[in-house]
Amino acid sequence: MRTAYHEDLRRISDQLVEMTRLAGSAMSRASTALLDADVRLAETVITADHEIDANREALDNLAIDLLARQNPVATDLRTVVTAMRMSADLERMGDLARHVAKVARLRYPDSAVPAELRGTIVQMSQVASRIVAKAGSVIASRDLAEAASLERDDDAMDDLHRELFARLADPDFNHGTQTAVDLTLVGRYYERFADHAVSVARRVTFLVTGDYDTVVDREDEEDAVLTS
Amino acid sequence: MRTAYHEDLRRISDQLVEMTRLAGSAMSRASTALLDADVRLAETVITADHEIDANREALDNLAIDLLARQNPVATDLRTVVTAMRMSADLERMGDLARHVAKVARLRYPDSAVPAELRGTIVQMSQVASRIVAKAGSVIASRDLAEAASLERDDDAMDDLHRELFARLADPDFNHGTQTAVDLTLVGRYYERFADHAVSVARRVTFLVTGDYDTVVDREDEEDAVLTS
Numbered sequence: 001m002r003t004a005y006h007e008d009l010r011r012i013s014d015q016l017v018e019m020t021r022l023a024g025s026a027m028s029r030a031s032t033a034l035l036d037a038d039v040r041l042a043e044t045v046i047t048a049d050h051e052i053d054a055n056r057e058a059l060d061n062l063a064i065d066l067l068a069r070q071n072p073v074a075t076d077l078r079t080v081v082t083a084m085r086m087s088a089d090l091e092r093m094g095d096l097a098r099h100v101a102k103v104a105r106l107r108y109p110d111s112a113v114p115a116e117l118r119g120t121i122v123q124m125s126q127v128a129s130r131i132v133a134k135a136g137s138v139i140a141s142r143d144l145a146e147a148a149s150l151e152r153d154d155d156a157m158d159d160l161h162r163e164l165f166a167r168l169a170d171p172d173f174n175h176g177t178q179t180a181v182d183l184t185l186v187g188r189y190y191e192r193f194a195d196h197a198v199s200v201a202r203r204v205t206f207l208v209t210g211d212y213d214t215v216v217d218r219e220d221e222e223d224a225v226l227t228s
Numbered sequence: 229m230r231t232a233y234h235e236d237l238r239r240i241s242d243q244l245v246e247m248t249r250l251a252g253s254a255m256s257r258a259s260t261a262l263l264d265a266d267v268r269l270a271e272t273v274i275t276a277d278h279e280i281d282a283n284r285e286a287l288d289n290l291a292i293d294l295l296a297r298q299n300p301v302a303t304d305l306r307t308v309v310t311a312m313r314m315s316a317d318l319e320r321m322g323d324l325a326r327h328v329a330k331v332a333r334l335r336y337p338d339s340a341v342p343a344e345l346r347g348t349i350v351q352m353s354q355v356a357s358r359i360v361a362k363a364g365s366v367i368a369s370r371d372l373a374e375a376a377s378l379e380r381d382d383d384a385m386d387d388l389h390r391e392l393f394a395r396l397a398d399p400d401f402n403h404g405t406q407t408a409v410d411l412t413l414v415g416r417y418y419e420r421f422a423d424h425a426v427s428v429a430r431r432v433t434f435l436v437t438g439d440y441d442t443v444v445d446r447e448d449e450e451d452a453v454l455t456s
Contacts, residue, residue: 064309071299081292081312088316095445169406178397180405184412217323 005076008066012083013139015059019090020136020200022052024129026097027193031125033101034186035118039108045101052094056087063087075207082203086139089196089203093132096189096196103182112182114175120164121183124190127157131197138201142208147201157194161187233304236294240311241367243287247318248364248428250280252357254325255421259353261329262414263346267336273329280322284315291315303435310431314367317424317431321360324417324424331410340410342403348392349411352418355385359425366429370436375429385422389415 026045033042063084066072072080103112113121131153138147164187167173168180199217206215254273261270291308294300300308331340341349359381366375392415395401396408427445434443 064305067295067309068299068301068305071296073296077292077296081295084309084312085316088313165409168409169404171404173405176397176399177401177405177408180408181393181396181412184409185416188413188416 005066005070005072008062008070009076009079012059012062012066012080015055015062016083016086016090016139016200017136019052019055019059019087019094020132020139022048022055023090023093023097024132024136026052026094027100027128027132028125030097030100030104031121031128033104035111035113035121035125037104037108037111039105042101042104042108046098046105049094049098052091056091059087060084075210079207082207086200086203089199093193093196096193099189100186103186107182112179112186114179117164117167117183120160120167121186124157124160124164124187127153127160128190128193131157131194135197135200138204142204144205144208147205150198150201154194154198157191161191233294233298233300236290236298237304237307240287240290240294240308243283243290244311244314244318244367244428245364247280247283247287247315247322248360248367250276250283251318251321251325251421252360252364254280254322255328255356255360256353258325258328258332259349259356261332263339263341263349263353265332265336265339267333270329270332270336274326274333277322277326280319284319287315288312303438307435310435314428314431317427321421321424324421327417328414331414335410340407340414342407345392345395345411348388348395349414352385352388352392352415355381355388356418356421359385359422363425363428366432370432372433372436375433378426378429382422382426385419389419 026048029041030045032038033045063080066080067077070076106112131150134146134150134153137143138150164183168183173180195217199215202215205211254276257269258273260266261273291312294308295305298304334340359378362374362378362381365371366378392411396411401408423445427443430443433439
């Protein structure tokens with residue numbers, strides 16, 4: 001029974017890593033679609049999101065099945081419950097990538113991103129790629145130092161988000177409010193994507209250390225970007 | 229044992245209802261703070277959010293304890309797992325209320341809402357109050373007709389959200405991009421608040437009917453407001 005249990009846990013962990021790969025690929029393609037006004041690429045992100053949703057459902061069913069059959073307690077129980085929470089984070093990251101793709105599709109054949117803001121969006125997309133890749137690596141390795149390093153990536157994302165908002169709110173911004181609305185949403189999608197990646201890393205840290213205080217939504221401890 | 233189990237379930241259900249009350253109160257006060265530029269009221273929402281977070285933690289600990297002690301299977305297991313998901317929805321609703329309050333605080337002593345958009349924001353806040361109250365009622369009653377009625381409230385929220393975005397993107401909008409950025413975020417906070425309330429109602433429906441297809445995030449099935 002312990003063997004079956006550990007095999008199930010391994011499968012759950014592998015599926016979580018696979019979800020980080022899917023969410024990362026989705027956000028990477030959505031970013032390219034947004035920056036290059038590539039409507040076909042945007043469509044691939046939008047139509048593929050159901051895959052991430054299906055992965056989550058499969059993972060949750062496996063977790064529930066494991067709870068019913070094996071009745072894990074203590075650390076084992078926390079591991080399974082935490083896996084279900086990570087799958088919720090990762091599914092949401094897929095949704096956020098889809099939202100970015102939808103903005104690209106909506107503005108096609110125009111680009112939603114004015115030339116002067118491209119650099120900021122490119123950097124946000126790079127941080128997003130890095131942070132989701134690290135989340136996958138942390139799930140597999142349970143490396144606490146790497147888990148902690150996601151906090152710094154998220155700080156970088158927050159700085160970029162702040163910079164984006166400052167540029168949008170600048171009285172000299174002359175691309176109209178439609179563009180400001182689009183980029184306000186896009187900025188928030190990237191920021192939340194990074195928050196969920198941090199959440200995944202913190203849940204891993206919690207499983208290793210048992211310290212529940214590490215599991216706080218990034219947004220709960222920082223002033224929202226808007227207010228700083 | 230069955231009695232202890234049912235007592236635990238009742239406590240979990242009561243705590244979920246209490247969380248809807250707290251989230252509803254928070255969003256209602258945040259809305260007033262936003263519309264009246266009442267920074268003190270905004271502060272009460274921001275500082276009280278930890279109460280909702282603490283409720284979630286207590287509820288989740290109770291649920292995990294129940295899983296360990298009682299090893300529920302089948303429907304009972306689904307009920308406990310679903311309760312943990314509802315607590316996540318409700319905690320997030322509290323966060324969204326706090327975000328609205330932060331916009332109010334940030335713009336004080338000005339109001340973030342221009343006079344011509346007050347009506348739309350007032351209506352969004354009314355729908356938010358109604359939908360979270362109904363979510364609480366559905367948790368307690370498991371009334372499927374009432375659960376279904378939340379979908380119509382959410383449709384009303386989506387219409388208001390669409391209307392808000394159209395007004396912000398109108399070339400005649402002359403309140404500057406800072407206001408457009410603020411209201412884009414506020415609009416999204418109200419919309420997501422309603423989505424999470426629908427999610428709670430759908431999870432109740434799932435528990436009663438066993439039909440998992442009813443549990444889809446509102447955003448996954450509708451085109452985002454932006455794209456329609």
